[in-house]
Amino acid sequence: MPNLLSEIDARIERNLERSIDELSRLCAQPSISTQGVGVRECAELVAEMLRQRGFRAAIHPTPGHPVVIGEAAGRSGKTLLFYNHYDVQPPEPLELWDSPPFEPTVREGKLFARGVSDDKGHIACRLAAIDAIKEVSGELPCNIKFIIEGEEEMGSPSLPAFIESHAEELKADACIWETGGVNFREQPSMVLGMRGICYVELSVQCLTQDVHSGLGGSIFPNAAWRLVWALSAIKDSRERVLIPGFYDDVEQPTARDMELLANLPDSSGDMRRRYGVQEFLKGLQPGTELRREAVMVPTCTISGLTAGYQAKGTKTVLPARASAKVDFRLVPHQSPDDIVEKLRKHLQAHGFGDVQVELLSGEKPARTDPDHPFIKLVADTALEVYDQEMSISPMAGGSGPNHAFVHYLHVPIGSAGVSYPGSQVHAPNENMRLDLFVKGAQHTAHIIQRFAM
Amino acid sequence: MPNLLSEIDARIERNLERSIDELSRLCAQPSISTQGVGVRECAELVAEMLRQRGFRAAIHPTPGHPVVIGEAAGRSGKTLLFYNHYDVQPPEPLELWDSPPFEPTVREGKLFARGVSDDKGHIACRLAAIDAIKEVSGELPCNIKFIIEGEEEMGSPSLPAFIESHAEELKADACIWETGGVNFREQPSMVLGMRGICYVELSVQCLTQDVHSGLGGSIFPNAAWRLVWALSAIKDSRERVLIPGFYDDVEQPTARDMELLANLPDSSGDMRRRYGVQEFLKGLQPGTELRREAVMVPTCTISGLTAGYQAKGTKTVLPARASAKVDFRLVPHQSPDDIVEKLRKHLQAHGFGDVQVELLSGEKPARTDPDHPFIKLVADTALEVYDQEMSISPMAGGSGPNHAFVHYLHVPIGSAGVSYPGSQVHAPNENMRLDLFVKGAQHTAHIIQRFAM
Numbered sequence: 001m002p003n004l005l006s007e008i009d010a011r012i013e014r015n016l017e018r019s020i021d022e023l024s025r026l027c028a029q030p031s032i033s034t035q036g037v038g039v040r041e042c043a044e045l046v047a048e049m050l051r052q053r054g055f056r057a058a059i060h061p062t063p064g065h066p067v068v069i070g071e072a073a074g075r076s077g078k079t080l081l082f083y084n085h086y087d088v089q090p091p092e093p094l095e096l097w098d099s100p101p102f103e104p105t106v107r108e109g110k111l112f113a114r115g116v117s118d119d120k121g122h123i124a125c126r127l128a129a130i131d132a133i134k135e136v137s138g139e140l141p142c143n144i145k146f147i148i149e150g151e152e153e154m155g156s157p158s159l160p161a162f163i164e165s166h167a168e169e170l171k172a173d174a175c176i177w178e179t180g181g182v183n184f185r186e187q188p189s190m191v192l193g194m195r196g197i198c199y200v201e202l203s204v205q206c207l208t209q210d211v212h213s214g215l216g217g218s219i220f221p222n223a224a225w226r227l228v229w230a231l232s233a234i235k236d237s238r239e240r241v242l243i244p245g246f247y248d249d250v251e252q253p254t255a256r257d258m259e260l261l262a263n264l265p266d267s268s269g270d271m272r273r274r275y276g277v278q279e280f281l282k283g284l285q286p287g288t289e290l291r292r293e294a295v296m297v298p299t300c301t302i303s304g305l306t307a308g309y310q311a312k313g314t315k316t317v318l319p320a321r322a323s324a325k326v327d328f329r330l331v332p333h334q335s336p337d338d339i340v341e342k343l344r345k346h347l348q349a350h351g352f353g354d355v356q357v358e359l360l361s362g363e364k365p366a367r368t369d370p371d372h373p374f375i376k377l378v379a380d381t382a383l384e385v386y387d388q389e390m391s392i393s394p395m396a397g398g399s400g401p402n403h404a405f406v407h408y409l410h411v412p413i414g415s416a417g418v419s420y421p422g423s424q425v426h427a428p429n430e431n432m433r434l435d436l437f438v439k440g441a442q443h444t445a446h447i448i449q450r451f452a453m
Numbered sequence: 454m455p456n457l458l459s460e461i462d463a464r465i466e467r468n469l470e471r472s473i474d475e476l477s478r479l480c481a482q483p484s485i486s487t488q489g490v491g492v493r494e495c496a497e498l499v500a501e502m503l504r505q506r507g508f509r510a511a512i513h514p515t516p517g518h519p520v521v522i523g524e525a526a527g528r529s530g531k532t533l534l535f536y537n538h539y540d541v542q543p544p545e546p547l548e549l550w551d552s553p554p555f556e557p558t559v560r561e562g563k564l565f566a567r568g569v570s571d572d573k574g575h576i577a578c579r580l581a582a583i584d585a586i587k588e589v590s591g592e593l594p595c596n597i598k599f600i601i602e603g604e605e606e607m608g609s610p611s612l613p614a615f616i617e618s619h620a621e622e623l624k625a626d627a628c629i630w631e632t633g634g635v636n637f638r639e640q641p642s643m644v645l646g647m648r649g650i651c652y653v654e655l656s657v658q659c660l661t662q663d664v665h666s667g668l669g670g671s672i673f674p675n676a677a678w679r680l681v682w683a684l685s686a687i688k689d690s691r692e693r694v695l696i697p698g699f700y701d702d703v704e705q706p707t708a709r710d711m712e713l714l715a716n717l718p719d720s721s722g723d724m725r726r727r728y729g730v731q732e733f734l735k736g737l738q739p740g741t742e743l744r745r746e747a748v749m750v751p752t753c754t755i756s757g758l759t760a761g762y763q764a765k766g767t768k769t770v771l772p773a774r775a776s777a778k779v780d781f782r783l784v785p786h787q788s789p790d791d792i793v794e795k796l797r798k799h800l801q802a803h804g805f806g807d808v809q810v811e812l813l814s815g816e817k818p819a820r821t822d823p824d825h826p827f828i829k830l831v832a833d834t835a836l837e838v839y840d841q842e843m844s845i846s847p848m849a850g851g852s853g854p855n856h857a858f859v860h861y862l863h864v865p866i867g868s869a870g871v872s873y874p875g876s877q878v879h880a881p882n883e884n885m886r887l888d889l890f891v892k893g894a895q896h897t898a899h900i901i902q903r904f905a906m
Contacts, residue, residue, distance in 0.1 A: 034766030090768055154767060195667065199767045208729030212879045213780045214648065214851030217752035219733045219743060220724075224755035224777075225688065232685040235678065237804075271673075275773075276661030280672045290672060299670035302677035303770050308757035309778055313487030314607055314652045314813045315543055316780055316852075317756050317879055320728075324677075325762055327666045327769055351690075360767045398667030399769075426665045426770055 004136065005384070005446055011132035012441045019131075019441070020111060020434065022049070023124035024104040026086075027113035033087035033154045039065045042086045046123065046148055053130055055146070060166070062158035065150030069169065074140030076452045081145045081172035081411060084123045085152030088115030089426045096428035110431040117423035119178045121432040122440070123148065125418050126176075129444035141452030145172055149401075152178065155197055155361025156401035163404040172411055174374040174451065176444070178400065180417030181436055183391055184270035188382035188443065190415040191396035192260075192375065193367030195295065196330035196403070198339045199303075201358045202230060203323035210308065213316045223322040224307035230352040231324060234343070235300045239281050243346045246298070246339065251332045253296050256370055257394040261296075262288045264391055270421060295395040299329040325360075329399060336362030366403035368413045370394060374451075378414035381446035385439055416443045457589065458837070458899055464585035465894045469887065472584075472894070473564060475502070476577035477557040479539075480566035486540035486607050492518045495539045499576065499601055506583055508599070513619075515611035518603030522622065525583075527593030529905045534598045534625035534864060537576045538605030541568030542879045549881035563884040570876035572631045574885040574893075576601065578871050579629075581890070582897035594905030598625055602854075605631065608650055608814025609854035616857040625864055627827040627904065629897070631853065633870030634889055636844055637723035641835035641896065643868040644849035645713075645828065646820030648748065649783035649856070651792045652756075654811045655683060656776035663761070666769045676775040677760035683805040684777060687796070688753045692734055696799045699751070699792065704785045706749050709823055710847040714749075715741045717844055723874060748848040752782040778813075782852060789815030819856035821866045823847060827904075831867035834899035838892055869896045 026049070031042035043059050043066045050057035050070035057070040065087065091101035091114045099105040101114035111121075126146075133140060147170060149159050163170060183189040206221040216222075235241050253261070268286035271277055284290045303326065308319030328339055340359045347355050368375065370392065379390040405411055418440040424430045465472075479502070484495035496512050496519045503510035503523035510523040518540065544554035544567045552558040554567035564574075579599075586593060600623060602612050616623060636642040659674040669675075688694050706714070721739035724730055737743040756779065761772030781792055793812045800808050821828065823845065832843040858864055871893040877883045 034768070035764070090762075090764065092762075092764070153769075197667075197769070199769065206731075210880055211728050212851065213752075213754045213756055214650075214782060214849070215747075216724075216728065217754040217780065217782050217850065218750055219737060219747045220728065220730055221732070221734060222754060224758050225684075225690075227758070228681050228684045228755065229690045231678075231681045237678075237682045271669075275664050275669065275673065277673055278659075279674070281674060284672060294668075294672045297671055299666075301666045301670040301675060301771050302681065302760065302775075303666055303768060303772065304761035304763045305677050305680070305758040305775060306763040307755065309543075309545075310757050310759040311488070311543065311545070314778065314780075315487065315756060315879070316606075316650070316652065318754050319756065322755075322758060325767065327670065327767075329667060329670050396667070397670065398665065426768070427663055 001449065005449060007136045008132045008445045009442045011135055012128055012445065013438055015128060015131060016434065016438060019124055019128045019437065023111065023121060026120045026124065027104040027116050028102055030102050031087045031115065031150065032090050033065055033151050035090060039087060039150050043068055043150055046086045049127060050146060053127060062162050064158040067150065067162055068146070068148040070146035072140055072144050074142040074144060074452065076142045078452055079143040079145060079172040080448060080451055081147065081170060081175040082126050083175055083405065084146065084148045084178045085119045085150065086123070086148050087150045087153050088118065089153050093428060098429055109434050111434065112429060112431045114430055116432045117419050117430055118425040119152065121418040121437060122178055125437055125440040126444055128441040129448060133445055133448060141449055145170060152400065155199060155363050157361065159401045160404035164408045167408050170409055172409065175405055175411040175413045176447065177413050177415045179419055180415030181419030181440060183265060184267050184421045185265050187265065187388045187391045188386045189391040189393070190378060191393045192370055193395040194365060194398060194400045194402050195395065196334060196336060196363045196365035197361060197399040198328040198330060198336035198359065199361040200326050200340060200343065201323055201360055202227065202326060203321065203356045204354055205321045206354065207320040210320050211318045213318045216318045220318060222318055224319050226354060227307065227322040227324055230347055230355045231302065233347070233350045233352065241300050243342050245342050249333045250298060253292060253394070257296070258288065260370060260392055260394045261291045264291055264393055274421065295393060295397045296331055298331050298334060301327040303327045329397065330365050332365045332367060335364055363399050363401055364403040366406040367395065368406065372412040374412040375414055377450055378416065378447060381450055382443055384446055385443045416440060416447055454902070458902060460589045461585045461898045462895045464588055465581055465898065466891055468581060468584060469891060472577055472581040472890065473887065476564065476569070476574060479573045479577065480557040480569050481555055483555050484540050484568065484603065485543050486518055486604050488543060492540060492603050496521055496603055499539045502580060503599060506580060515615050517611040520603065520615055521599070521601040523599035525593055525597050527595040527597060527905065529595045531905060532596040532598060532625040533901060533904055534600065534623060534628040535579050536628055536858065537599065537601045537631045538572045538603065539576065539601050540603045540606050541571070542606050546881060551882055562887050564887065565882060565884045567883055569885045570872050570883055571878040572605065574871040574890060575631055578890055578893040579897055581894040582901060586898055586901060594902055598623060605853065608652060608816050610814060612854045613857040617861045620861050623862055625862065628858055628864040628866045629900065630866050630868045632872050633868030634872030634893060636718060637720050637874045638718050640718065640841045640844045641839045642844040642846070643831060644846045645823055646848040647818060647851060647853045647855045648848065649787060649789060649818035650814060650816045650852040651781040651783060651789035651812065652814040653779050653793060653796065654776055654813055655680065655779060656774065656809045657807055658774045659807065660773040663773050664771045666771045669771045673771060675771055677772050679807060680760065680775040680777055683800055683808045684755065686803045686805065694753050696795050698795050702786045703751060706745060706847070710749070711741065713823060713845055713847045714744045717744055717846055727874065748846060748850045749784055751784050751787060754780040756780045782850065783818050785818045785820060788817055816852050816854055817856040819859040820848065821859065825865040827865040828867055830903055831869065831900060834903055835896055837899055838896045869893060869900055
């Protein structure tokens with residue numbers, strides 16, 4: 001086994017240029033799910049990449065964007081499932097990119113493109129592992145399935161029902177999540193759960209058209225003010241969400257969770273440097289409490305505000321309409337439907353019945369047991385490849401559709417991949433380090449080999 | 454005199470097509486002062502239009518956009534000063550215009566274009582009156598001066614100092630303001646004062662770049678939330694401005710003011726229909742109090758909000774930066790410099806030292822005495838032309854640089870012009886009614902003729 005693994009590792013390195021060429025073609029295909037740009041074309045490209053490896057691949061319709069399922073048989077009866085998504089975030093603001101987001105460019109050992117780290121690099125990384133295994137041993141050691149969706153960046157609205165109705169086809173013994181990689185200390189890292197999300201748009205319209213602010217300022221209702229006051233009624237400046245019952249279903253961390261959190265490295269200095277954070281919220285200092293707060297409490301984040309005149313200089317206008325995008329991250333056992341209902345009631349009760357609440361995206365939170373044997377296997381193989389202990393967090397700050405995998409497929413979920421803290425996911429100059437692509441593919445290959453036994 | 458005036462009135466009607474052609478050329482020249490688009494070209498065009506009438510016209514530099522001064526001698530020793538501006542508001546949102554804003558189009562007896570009512574139609578209207586007078590009597594009955602600035606839509610930042618330093622050149626016995634016209638009842642109307650303005654941009658930057666909301670939501674400061682909370686500290690939902698001392702210098706209306714307000718027609722129904730207002734603020738019902746509130750109290754209006762993702766769908770981002778445009782309308786004897794200083798102190802005192810306050814535009818409020826003989830002359834001539842009593846308001850809701858005229862030139866200020874409540878000033882589909890262009894020019898001609906005596 002060690003010799004076989006070494007051969008596979010070497011093969012992955014040797015194939016790097018070919019892998020990056022293929023990944024560049026994938027990143028050159030826009031697939032902005034929230035805007036419906038290039039989605040179908042990207043699904044077809046991904047299916048074709050699977051078929052070139054001998055997978056049976058099908059593009060399944062959903063009420064939203066299609067899901068690609070790929071399947072290939074291997075020597076043992078065990079089945080490993082890879083979850084990925086082919087869709088990407090919008091590339092705006094375009095002027096902050098050093099090279100165009102859909103023209104993949106290698107600079108300083110990194111490949112820059114929208115989606116290269118989230119999540120197309122991970123698709124390519126898994127295919128690189130599979131290619132190397134097949135080139136070295138002529139076959140796959142176990143069955144491998146892929147489920148690659150096209151709505152992850154919209155909150156995977158179609159995926160839970162799709163997984164429920166395709167549970168038999170997707171049956172597996174374990175799952176590797178769409179992302180993975182190293183932390184700011186170059187340690188391989190894994191998260192065992194994801195927060196849910198309840199992403200809403202609040203909108204107010206008080207007038208049928210904008211009006212001169214000198215005319216209406218004293219006597220007409222102002223949508224922007226209504227929005228500001230409604231938002232202020234949702235969270236106070238001490239970061240406390242004011243919606244009654246918001247915290248009711250929040251599960252407190254276990255002793256094991258706190259142990260995992262205590263063992264995580266301190267990333268606060270890295271965050272300060274990278275994002276220019278002066279002070280963490282609530283006066284939190286670096287340590288276990290800051291890390292707990294970062295992933296195990298629910299949030300209420302304003303992601304966008306829009307009203308009236310926004311260009312340079314002055315326009316003396318009273319805006320007819322105002323809106324905000326608000327992103328709540330949820331922890332077990334909060335649910336988006338419950339939270340949006342409580343939000344609506346709260347606004348109504350505080351005299352903000354004129355504020356419309358639209359749920360744009362909802363996902364439930366879910367977790368994998370830290371003591372599952374598959375989690376140990378993923379951590380052990382990471383040590384082999386990275387020569388460092390794997391850092392394991394009980395939860396991630398971000399969200400994903402893991403609830404459906406846990407609930408309908410009953411699989412433990414581990415991580416392996418190409419990400420690092422400088423990946424700039426969801427931001428301008430998204431990138432992937434080529435050295436971490438190699439490591440991620442090697443880790444994936446080790447997982448497949450050991451899992452198959 | 455009646456015969457002479459009838460001849461002049463008829464001549465204005467006969468010249469209408471020529472006047473509208475000239476006005477269309479003027480409106481086709483963009484002159485968006487706040488964006489610096491087409492400003493110089495428009496100043497030259499306006500100066501040329503004056504010279505074609507035998508005016509001496511000069512384009513004077515200022516620290517901002519140039520001021521055009523025109524001067525022509527007439528029979529009597531009296532001097533009438535016309536104040537206008539050649540700049541216009543930005544045309545956005547473009548998609549709501551039925552014809553392009555800088556391609557003047559006549560439809561249903563109206564000319565549509567950005568600036569056609571505010572303020573280029575008024576320039577053309579005055580020139581139409583002057584043309585007719587000269588065609589009929591061969592000369593001007595009094596001296597006429599024009600001051601036409603290019604920064605009115607930015608709050609006339611250069612004008613007060615310009616007027617102060619050109620006070621001798623601009624010396625006059627009375628002034629006609631840049632705007633005038635009829636109210637929703639087709640009554641000629643005049644305002645005797647203007648609120649001041651203190652237009653600020655509030656901006657907050659908490660991070661050096663946007664960050665994934667799943668990563669930073671619980672622990673990073675959010676510029677959009679900081680902005681929302683800061684705004685909430687400025688005005689409460691009962692419309693009370695919370696800045697200490699904000700109301701200190703507010704002059705209460707006199708008995709004469711209240712009498713003028715009581716005599717004004719009720720425009721509340723028209724405002725409801727035009728702007729879709731459901732309820733006026735503070736539960737005000739139609740009547741003198743609503744009219745007093747509309748023009749004689751100071752305001753705090755949010756004119757714009759900007760943060761993070763504003764397009765369709767979702768983007769899970771925590772914005773690094775957020776900003777708001779806030780428009781305070783001031784009444785005598787508030788001053789913009791004082792208000793902005795009080796605002797800064799207030800934000801600082803409430804823990805919002807991270808919110809930057811930039812004064813984008815400031816103008817002082819000022820008024821003309823309702824009992825000045827020139828005001829009576831303007832009202833009497835309006836009755837001749839419109840066959841209706843002139844409606845006189847002690848103040849306008851809007852702002853303008855009248856303080857400098859009152860303070861440095863000591864002129865009474867009256868109104869005559871082409872506007873009506875459907876002009877859509879500062880909004881899409883700005884327009885001017887051709888019949889009101891004729892009336893406005895006739896009223897202007899009558900003012901000139903009677904003033905000269």
